[in-house]
Structure formats: C-alpha cells, structure tokens
Amino acid sequence: MLGYYGLIHGCIVALVTDLNPGSSFSSSVPLLFAIxxxxxxxxxxxxxxxFTINSAVALGxxxxxxxxxxxxxGNMILLxxxxxxxxxxxxxxxxxxKVIIKGEVVI
Structure with a gap:
C-alpha cells in the first residue's frame, strides 16, 4: 500500500524488479504490474x-x-x-x- 499512499500524497512512485532475495524474489514485470x-x-x-519515467527519475x-x-x-517494447x-x-x-533497443528492432 505504500505506492498508493505515496500517490495520494503527491509522491513520485517508481516500480522496479531488482530480483533481490531479501525483498523482491521475482524478476517478473507483468506480475509486479498486476500487484x-x-x-x-x-x-x-x-x-x-x-515503471517508465518515474523509475528513470529515481535512477537519475x-x-x-x-x-x-x-x-x-529509443528503447521500447510493442505489445x-x-x-x-x-x-x-x-x-x-x-x-x-517487438523489442526495440536504441532505435533498432532486436526481437
């Protein structure tokens, strides 16, 4: 619920999967999105x-x-x-x- 409380209080919320065994033992973006x-x-x-611009802001x-x-x-995915x-x-x-990295289709 921290994300929800952050949003209602005007905070910038970033979502990431870091596959950290201590707090986030999943690398699944779809799972985190659904949660x-x-x-x-x-x-x-x-x-x-x-997941996008707020995460980039958090990383500088x-x-x-x-x-x-x-x-x-120019990195993006097409769904x-x-x-x-x-x-x-x-x-x-x-x-x-499709997966596009630096403007080039790679998948």
Missing part, C-alpha cells in the same frame, strides 16, 4: 508511469531513458494488445511483439 494495480490500487496509467537517467523524446535512447489497460490481466502470458 501494483490490484493490491496498491494504482491505475494502469499510474503503473506505466511508475530521465534525460536518456524511459520516455519517447528527441535525444533519448500484442490494443491498450495498456490489458496489462494487469496478463500475468502469465508473453505479450511482447
């Missing part, structure tokens, strides 16, 4: 923002990564669904259609 939406009461929009890298803008790296609003409901599925 954020279901248990932390985050909307899909808030969860996308927390917002000038280069995690949003689409001129001069940034098989028509909207990000489907993301909390696809925990065990691979929905990645």
């Amino acid at each position: 954020a939406c279901i248990y932390m009461n985050m909307s899909p929009e808030e969860a996308v923002t927390a 890298r917002a000038d280069k990564i995690d949003s689409i803008d001129i001069g940034k790296h 098989q669904y028509p909207s990000y609003k489907f993301l909390p409901y696809n925990v065990g599925m691979n929905i990645v259609e």
Whole structure:
C-alpha cells in the first residue's frame, strides 16, 4: 500500500524488479504490474508511469531513458494488445511483439 499512499500524497512512485532475495524474489514485470494495480490500487496509467519515467527519475537517467523524446535512447517494447489497460490481466502470458533497443528492432 505504500505506492498508493505515496500517490495520494503527491509522491513520485517508481516500480522496479531488482530480483533481490531479501525483498523482491521475482524478476517478473507483468506480475509486479498486476500487484501494483490490484493490491496498491494504482491505475494502469499510474503503473506505466511508475515503471517508465518515474523509475528513470529515481535512477537519475530521465534525460536518456524511459520516455519517447528527441535525444533519448529509443528503447521500447510493442505489445500484442490494443491498450495498456490489458496489462494487469496478463500475468502469465508473453505479450511482447517487438523489442526495440536504441532505435533498432532486436526481437
């Protein structure tokens, strides 16, 4: 619930998977996305923002990564669904259609 309380009090919330055995023994982004939406009461929009630009801000890298803008790296994934609003409901599925790193399609 810390993410929810942070949001309602105007804090910037970042979501990341660090695969840390002490606090986060999972590297699953879909699982964390679903947990954020279901248990932390985050909307899909808030969860996308927390996974992307807010995480970049937390790492001091917002000038280069995690949003689409001129001069940034151009890293992104394209998903098989028509909207990000489907993301909390696809925990065990691979929905990645393409992976783009530094503007080049790699998968």
